Amino acid sequence: MKKNFGDHSANERTFLAWIRTGIAIMAFGFLVEKFTLFLDYIGIVFEKNPQSNARFFDPFVPWMGFIFMALGVIAILVASARFYWNAKQIDSESLFVAEKAWMNVLLGILIGLAGLVLAFLVGKNILFSAESP
Structure with a gap:
């Protein structure tokens, strides 16, 4: 049996959880790429021309999908x-004092900011659709 097997197993489980999380974030980025379909649906619900709403967000949505895939x-x-x-x-x-947790914090902040921008895009589209007659 490997020395410190329990610690190595916990390290591997954490690694695999991060891999699953990364794949899920990439899949979400792909979904965001196809987000204009959702925006078209919102336009139809609010009885707007779906193409006018989608054109407003066309420059932003592909970049958001790319950002999530990159994250x-x-x-x-x-x-x-x-x-x-x-x-x-x-x-x-030896004992290690310096922890490299800053990478996790930075990654969390980046994912949170990307989520906020995406939420802003959705909210702006809903408000934009609701205001126009």
């Missing part, structure tokens, strides 16, 4: 680096 890739890369660093720390006899 998913970054999450997987950060997870891989953290897995490697943690595996080295588990096997080391």
Whole structure:
């Protein structure tokens, strides 16, 4: 059996959870790419011309999808680096004081900001559709 097997197993489970999260973020980015279909539906519900709403958001929606896909890739890369660093720390006899948690915090902030921008786009579209007669 491998030395510190429990710690290595926990490290691997965390790594796999991050991989799943990265894949989910990338899938969400793909969904956002197809977001104009949802915007068209909102336009139909509010009895607006669906093409006028979709044209307003065309420059933003593909970029938001790309940003989420890129954040998913970054999450997987950060997870891989953290897995490697943690595996080295588990096997080391010395104590490590410096934690690389700033990467996780930065990634969380970036995903949160991208979500806020996407929420703003949806809210603006709903308000834009509701105001016009």
